[in-house]
Amino acid sequence: MDVAHQYLVKIIGADGIAIIEQLPPGEIVDEVVAADTNIDINAIRKTLFKLYENRLANYRREREPDTGWLTYHWTIHLENINSRLDIEVEKLLHNLRDRLDFEINNVFYTCNNNCTRFLFETAAETDFICPVCANELFYQDNSEMVDKLSYRVSELESSTQE
Ligand SMILES: [Zn+2]
Numbered sequence: 001m002d003v004a005h006q007y008l009v010k011i012i013g014a015d016g017i018a019i020i021e022q023l024p025p026g027e028i029v030d031e032v033v034a035a036d037t038n039i040d041i042n043a044i045r046k047t048l049f050k051l052y053e054n055r056l057a058n059y060r061r062e063r064e065p066d067t068g069w070l071t072y073h074w075t076i077h078l079e080n081i082n083s084r085l086d087i088e089v090e091k092l093l094h095n096l097r098d099r100l101d102f103e104i105n106n107v108f109y110t111c112n113n114n115c116t117r118f119l120f121e122t123a124a125e126t127d128f129i130c131p132v133c134a135n136e137l138f139y140q141d142n143s144e145m146v147d148k149l150s151y152r153v154s155e156l157e158s159s160t161q162e
Pocket residue numbers: 111112113114115116130131132133134135
């Protein structure tokens with residue numbers, strides 16, 4: 001499964017993918033597709049709106065002169081998926097860099113029960129006693145975490161430099 005497919009699964013799920021595989025090419029009307037394919041109309045709409053939220057589909061609305069109902073005419077733009085993926089990777093990279101900076105620029109304390117991690121400043125305020133379990137707080141070496149984060153950051157950076 002390639003990255004683009006994984007991304008699509010994340011957005012619309014395997015059910016959604018099964019739906020878009022059955023859609024005819026070109027502009028579609030959800031009611032018409034539902035009638036032609038026997039797929040539940042709400043499932044079709046849900047999938048289309050999720051694609052829309054991720055800029056992978058567009059619609060224009062038309063009001064039926066007789067009933068006043070709105071008809072949605074949909075166009076799917078899966079060709080946008082690569083630029084959407086680039087944005088996702090940028091976001092992830094940004095978050096990882098923030099996280100890495102945080103790990104590098106702070107000193108952490110924790111107790112034997114690993115209740116939670118405390119910043120040095122917070123640990124000092126409680127006299128290095130865990131406020132959850134009342135055990136002593138001690139310095140936590142985060143160099144392994146820093147290494148892991150640095151590795152992921154450089155990995156992503158090299159994957160985006162083409
Ligand atoms: Zn504790």
